[in-house]
Amino acid sequence: MTTSDAELARQALEGSQEAYRTLVSRYSSAAVNIAARLVRDRALAEDLAQEAFVRAFARLKTYDPQRKFSSWFFQVLHNVSVDHLRRRRLETVSLDGLQTDGYSGPPTDPAASPEAAAERTALGSALRAALLRIRLAYREPLVLKYQQGLGVEEIAEILGLPEGTVKTHLHRGRKELADILAAAGWKPD
Amino acid sequence: MPVNLRKEGQDDLMEIQGQMPPWKDDDPVDGAFMRLFSTLPLVEPSAGFIQRTVDAAWEAQAARRRWIHWAAAAAVLTVVGSASIVAMLGAPAWVVLTAAQAGAGSVMTLVWSATAVAEFWGLMVSAGAAVARVAVMPQSVAALVATELLGAAALYSLHRLLRAEVRFRSSGPLCF
Numbered sequence: 001m002t003t004s005d006a007e008l009a010r011q012a013l014e015g016s017q018e019a020y021r022t023l024v025s026r027y028s029s030a031a032v033n034i035a036a037r038l039v040r041d042r043a044l045a046e047d048l049a050q051e052a053f054v055r056a057f058a059r060l061k062t063y064d065p066q067r068k069f070s071s072w073f074f075q076v077l078h079n080v081s082v083d084h085l086r087r088r089r090l091e092t093v094s095l096d097g098l099q100t101d102g103y104s105g106p107p108t109d110p111a112a113s114p115e116a117a118a119e120r121t122a123l124g125s126a127l128r129a130a131l132l133r134i135r136l137a138y139r140e141p142l143v144l145k146y147q148q149g150l151g152v153e154e155i156a157e158i159l160g161l162p163e164g165t166v167k168t169h170l171h172r173g174r175k176e177l178a179d180i181l182a183a184a185g186w187k188p189d
Numbered sequence: 190m191p192v193n194l195r196k197e198g199q200d201d202l203m204e205i206q207g208q209m210p211p212w213k214d215d216d217p218v219d220g221a222f223m224r225l226f227s228t229l230p231l232v233e234p235s236a237g238f239i240q241r242t243v244d245a246a247w248e249a250q251a252a253r254r255r256w257i258h259w260a261a262a263a264a265v266l267t268v269v270g271s272a273s274i275v276a277m278l279g280a281p282a283w284v285v286l287t288a289a290q291a292g293a294g295s296v297m298t299l300v301w302s303a304t305a306v307a308e309f310w311g312l313m314v315s316a317g318a319a320v321a322r323v324a325v326m327p328q329s330v331a332a333l334v335a336t337e338l339l340g341a342a343a344l345y346s347l348h349r350l351l352r353a354e355v356r357f358r359s360s361g362p363l364c365f
Contacts, residue, residue, distance in 0.1 A: 028234045036232040050242045057246035124228035146226035
């Protein structure tokens with residue numbers, strides 16, 4: 001049987017490295033992927049994810065086991081990322097300047113034709129570049145909702161915003177994203 | 190070079206770039222965005238990320254504990270050292286005098302600050318009561334409502350003017 005996150009957090013608090021290692025392995029991919037949507041550099045995204053895990057461990061006493069560990073941890077990651085972006089102004093990128101700097105391709109369907117796979121890769125790169133161009137307040141809820149599949153309530157908890165504000169940001173973010181993609185030539189034939 | 194999407198994502202983009210209705214849960218646009226985001230390049234943590242992270246967390250905790258121990262030891266040493274010196278040499282008169290003066294000065298400053306805050310609060314209460322007396326008069330209420338209506342009308346007109354301006358600017362070249 002899989003040990004719950006709350007139980008692993010309790011064991012980690014008592015000094016079990018193995019328990020914390022399991023927690024880190026459960027959320028490392030999500031953390032790095034979320035951070036990678038907030039900053040341009042892959043290595044920096046990894047650093048932010050690592051800092052979030054270190055900070056989360058230091059504050060593990062404040063974690064309430066009644067809450068979902070993922071929400072609590074993503075909140076820490078959000079704080080770490082915001083702190084970083086406040087220190088360094090957010091970099092913006094051109095749509096052309098973003099290709100394969102250390103990123104693997106999107107998940108591909110082995111049965112898809114090479115053209116479809118190429119289009120999917122190109123769309124993924126364009127989407128990633130477009131995401132980096134919209135403001136952080138819209139980008140974060142979009143990533144949490146559509147990349148991580150979280151609900152509005154959980155996103156509101158993570159970002160410390162009212163649900164209505166999250167819905168507004170999602171709506172505006174979607175519109176901005178669609179506009180940027182359209183301006184980059186991503187229109188239906 | 191921009192690539193026009195022809196196959197799997199076409200319907201999603203048509204849905205996304207068409208009429209986007211205000212937010213509602215589980216709408217079709219939501220599903221389209223979910224599929225669109227599945228094309229994002231995945232970022233896998235580098236090899237050894239998990240072990241490095243756990244090591245960093247433990248090292249940070251050890252450093253914090255070391256710092257706390259050093260700070261506690263320094264505080265104890267300072268207190269014990271000062272107490273020993275006073276016990277051996279006796280407290281000089283000027284130390285006692287300075288401490289007494291600082292204590293008395295602090296109390297006086299506290300009393301003066303509290304008095305100033307209380308006076309300011311009383312003044313604000315009087316001013317608030319006077320404004321409230323005037324505001325509840327029928328003439329004042331009528332004047333206030335009229336001013337607000339006038340302001341709203343002015344804002345609405347400004348909004349209309351600005352929208353007309355934007356439409357005019359984005360309508361493209363008028364001749365040539």
